[in-house]
Amino acid sequence: MFLLVFFILISHSSANSVFEFCVAELSQPRGPSGLVVRDNAKNLSSSISILHNVETSQFPGLNGMGISMAQQHLMVGGVVPIHTHRVCEVFHVHEGTILTGFIDTNNKAYYKTLNKGEIMIMPPTLMHFLVNVGSTPVLAFSTFASENRGTQVVNNAFYGGNLPSDLVEKITLLDPSLVHKFKKLFGGTN
Known part of the structure; x- marks a missing residue:
């Protein structure tokens, strides 16, 4: 029941952001959940990744609850590049097919193709990634063990x-x- 409530909240959220922050587009009108997010993501793979976040900034009632969620839309060929979070992530594929995995501290890669209804757990702090390898868009949900998961994209950190x-x-x-x-x-x- 608890997850169902958050899935409903996510589906009604219009707050888009790329990973953990969202720069407001001040020239656009204010929507139901705040200002429109500036599109400052690089489209490096000719594919689209959209995240809808359920965090304390959108839902103040989450404060102190120790959880947050994200709804992810990846077009065919879409990629979420290698990144880390400070907390555990439970990743669930609602529609589509995705290749996802993580790399442990011994540099061993664990990856698997997930189909509709399948789940993978990403350990905290380990680098992980997502690639839509199917022929249809992906709809997926991530649940995090903190209201502030912290995200660091490896390429952005270096370059x-x-x-x-x-x-x-x-x-x-x-x-x-x-x-x-x-x-x-x-x-x-x-």
Whole structure:
């Protein structure tokens, strides 16, 4: 019953965000759950990933409850790039087919193709990913063991911020031309 209530709440939420934050588009009118989210996601794979979040910012009653959820729509070929959360994630495929997995601290990859109705658990802090490998869009739900799951996208961490390029080259062992290309692609500086 508890999950059913959250699935209903998610389906009525219009608060879109890419991962853990949402920059308001101030030029757009205010909707039922706040301002429209600015589309600042890079469409690197020619596919679309949309997240509808149920977090304390949209539902203040969640404060202190230790849970949050996200509804995810991935078009055919859609990708959620490798990322981490500070807490456990239970991932459920409602419609479609998805390849998902995580990499443990021994660099062993655990991945599986999930179909409608199947579930996978992502351990806290481990890098994980999603790819729509089916012929139809995916609708999936994630439940997190915190009202603030914290999300860090690996590529954004290295190439989207202000980490100096020479340092990125050293810690990633990549050629300077690739680091420059990735910094430009992800909007990083330096």
